[in-house]
Amino acid sequence: MSYRIKALAILVLCAALAHTALAAGDPQDKAGGKDPALFTRMPGFYIYNHQELDFDRYQFTVGPGKSRPVEGRHLYVDYYAKEGIKVPSGLQITRNYKNAAQSAGGQTVYEYEDGGAQYITLKIVKGGSEAWAAVEAVDNGMYKVHVVEKKAMSQEVVANAESLAVNIRQTGKAAVYGIYFDTGRSEVKPESETAIGEIARLLKNDAKLKLYVVGHTDNVGGFDSNVKLSLARASAVVGALVKRHGVAASRLTPFGTGPAAPAASNTTEEGRAKNRRVELVAQ
16 A cells, blocks of 8 residues: 555544544533534534433423423533633524524524523424424523423323222223324234233222223314224223233223313323323223
């Protein structure tokens, strides 16, 4: 290999290593810190602090004295300017984020100045997902970013057989969360087994109990198709109880109401998530 080829190979290797180091973040970044997927950071800044939560609520300012809570994956990043750089103004920082959001098809919800600090709230809807961002910046080389990728909470805690029995005894019914289906499908997903098992235990604890297993949906889609889907899902739950847990089919009657008996408003994703449920109703 000639000297020139060797030199070229070394240059290519160095460029690749430099790119890898850049992708991994700045050496001054707090361990584990990362930029939001939506935005790069201002040049010459490093991550002083950060926090990432799978599910959280953040109040975004949407007008004078007005805020809107948004729930989902929450990433908070606190940026500090490195020594020796020309520190940008707070307005320059928020304006950069505003332009970046607009380039991604987003919009400015609200922006204002308070006590010399610049604030901006941004909203980006893309590919069926919705994200909100809030940027707070001052003229002293510090700024903060909050990003929430909006989503409903995954139900991880399931009511046990005893609490289901209490609800049925007191109100004649019990809502069961933790039974999962893919969108528009009626096959019970494997992660539903904990909830299915608690229903089976409820029935085994009370040999005389008979139940209507009632499927509910949100209002997304046509009414007739949702009624059909809710019945199919209720029937799938009955099938799982009979086949996997040995419950007598005569003790269970599937029924589907579609969106006709909501537990919450369908105007929000949180409400729609509550409406997608199975209820046990005493016969």
